[in-house]
Amino acid sequence: xxxxxxxxxxxxxxxxxxxxxxxxxxxxxxxxxxxxxxxxxxxxxxxxxxxxxxxxxxxxxxxxxxxxxxxxxxxxxxxxxxxxxxxxxxxxxxxxxxxxxxxxxxxxxxxxxxxxxxxxxxxxxxxxxxxxxxxxxxxxxxxxxxxxxxxxxxxxxx
Numbered sequence: 001x002x003x004x005x006x007x008x009x010x011x012x013x014x015x016x017x018x019x020x021x022x023x024x025x026x027x028x029x030x031x032x033x034x035x036x037x038x039x040x041x042x043x044x045x046x047x048x049x050x051x052x053x054x055x056x057x058x059x060x061x062x063x064x065x066x067x068x069x070x071x072x073x074x075x076x077x078x079x080x081x082x083x084x085x086x087x088x089x090x091x092x093x094x095x096x097x098x099x100x101x102x103x104x105x106x107x108x109x110x111x112x113x114x115x116x117x118x119x120x121x122x123x124x125x126x127x128x129x130x131x132x133x134x135x136x137x138x139x140x141x142x143x144x145x146x147x148x149x150x151x152x153x154x155x156x157x158x
Contacts, residue, residue, distance in 0.1 A: 008034060014041075024147070028053065028086060036081045043075050051082065057150055058083050087148060112137050113145040124154040 004017045006026050011034050019025045029037075041049040043062050050061040060079045066072045110119045114137035122135045126144040128151040133144070135154075144151040 011038075014038075021147070030085070033082055033085045036078045036085075040075065040078050040082075043071065053086050058086050114138075114141050124156055126151045127153045127155055 004019060004022055004025055005012045006017060006029050008031075011029070015037070017025065017029070037049065037051055040051075040060065040062065043049070043066065044064060048063055050059070052059040058079075060082065062075075066075055110123075110132045111117065112119050112134045113131065114133060117134070119132045119134055123132050124135045124138050125132050126146065126149060129144060129146050129149045131144055131146045131149070133141075133154070135156075138144075138154055142152070143149075144154075
């Protein structure tokens, strides 16, 4: 993972930004998210904040404790704002369509996103987004490999 500059000199100078998907990171770190991260940073005496979006999880950490409800409430509200942008970016332009009960679909040439091999035997699907995986790959990764999904449970495919 390389150091990424998103184009805002002030933000780029203040934070270390790394990742694999540069366009997704730049899309996620828009002006609103940058402002929220700057405001989250104010909750730490040492002005430190750690934000990670990885494997469908958002982690926001700050050193020290928050000792009063009003401050904690503001920290959580800002964190939820960042979360909303993280989940919005991952689902933008995707339509989820339910398959009618009793119907089946045949999908040829399905590739596991974890190992890159064809999924033919011992296949499972994510319960949320229905992405197919090898069962062993799912268990190795621990969750759906689709960015932003984060589902931990799967269904067996037949």
